[in-house]
Amino acid sequence: GQQVMQIPQYQHVQEGEDFTTYCNSSTTLSNIQWYKQRPGGHPVFLIQLVKSGEVKKQKRLTFQFGEAKKNSSLHITATQTTDVGTYFCAVNFNDYKLSFGAGTTVTVRA
Amino acid sequence: KAGVTQTPRYLIKTRGQQVTLSCSPISGHRSVSWYQQTPGQGLQFLFEYFSETQRNKGNFPGRFSGRQFSNSRSEMNVSTLELGDSALYLCASSLGRRLGTNEKLFFGSGTQLSVL
Numbered sequence: 001g002q003q004v005m006q007i008p009q010y011q012h013v014q015e016g017e018d019f020t021t022y023c024n025s026s027t028t029l030s031n032i033q034w035y036k037q038r039p040g041g042h043p044v045f046l047i048q049l050v051k052s053g054e055v056k057k058q059k060r061l062t063f064q065f066g067e068a069k070k071n072s073s074l075h076i077t078a079t080q081t082t083d084v085g086t087y088f089c090a091v092n093f094n095d096y097k098l099s100f101g102a103g104t105t106v107t108v109r110a
Numbered sequence: 111k112a113g114v115t116q117t118p119r120y121l122i123k124t125r126g127q128q129v130t131l132s133c134s135p136i137s138g139h140r141s142v143s144w145y146q147q148t149p150g151q152g153l154q155f156l157f158e159y160f161s162e163t164q165r166n167k168g169n170f171p172g173r174f175s176g177r178q179f180s181n182s183r184s185e186m187n188v189s190t191l192e193l194g195d196s197a198l199y200l201c202a203s204s205l206g207r208r209l210g211t212n213e214k215l216f217f218g219s220g221t222q223l224s225v226l
Contacts, residue, residue: 033214042200042217043153088153090215096165097143098202098215100153 002027002093006101013079014109020075021104023089030092032072034063037103038085046087081108111137114218116201122224128189131221133201135182141206142184143215144176147198156199159184160206188223196225 005024013019023032031050035043047056049065049072056063060083062075076083086103093099115134123129135142144156155168159178176186182203188195199222202215 035215042219043202043215044217045214048214096158096160097155097168099155100145102152 003099004089004091004101006089006104008104009102011104011106013106015079015081017079018075018077019079020073021087022071022073023101024071025091029069032065033090034074035088035090036085043088079108081110084108114201114203114216116218116221118221119219120222122226123191124226125191125193127191128187129191129223130185130187131199133184133218135203136216139203139205140182141204142178142182143202144186145200147200191225193225196223198222
């Protein structure tokens with residue numbers, strides 16, 4: 001079935017460094033969402049991208065939707081310990097469900 | 111506005127038993143989705159309900175079932191529990207207006223099920 005691929009699965013980052021997680025789909029997407037799940041918590045909505053080439057920023061987080069609307073990225077600058085958690089991308093393939101990527105689990109070395 | 115409420119928070123069962131999990135969505139939300147989360151498999155979609163109708167179902171055996179009531183509250187049931195059913199079961203609600211819409215999901219804290 002349709003799915004979205006997310007890489008990397010794990011990201012170990014030195015505090016203060018930047019990193020990027022990517023989501024890729026084989027089909028054109030109408031939109032893409034990003035969620036964050038803190039350890040022991042539940043997924044929390046971060047942002048939604050709809051337009052081709054769209055870029056949105058939330059403080060140190062930059063979200064981008066590809067021109068072809070088949071991929072998306074989340075870039076975090078100057079990583080902090082508060083960024084620890086798993087970041088998921090999620091897409092709707094017009095089938096009444098939100099399909100989640102496998103997630104990128106981020107750990108931070110102080 | 112109260113968030114999504116899931117009960118119980120933790121549950122321990124033995125193989126062969128059955129279990130019922132409950133989810134109360136955010137007031138005004140008519141769509142409820144259920145997900146199974148395990149360390150190795152991520153978030154796996156179980157089913158989605160809207161106005162008491164199941165609109166989509168994931169690739170899970172028939173032991174997994176659900177329903178939604180007229181007040182949008184939802185329950186999921188797992189019969190004949192297996193060790194592999196141990197997981198965090200998450201419920202999420204949304205307005206559920208249109209197919210392919212860009213609605214975001216609001217998740218509950220989940221029910222951690224352990225099968226011994």
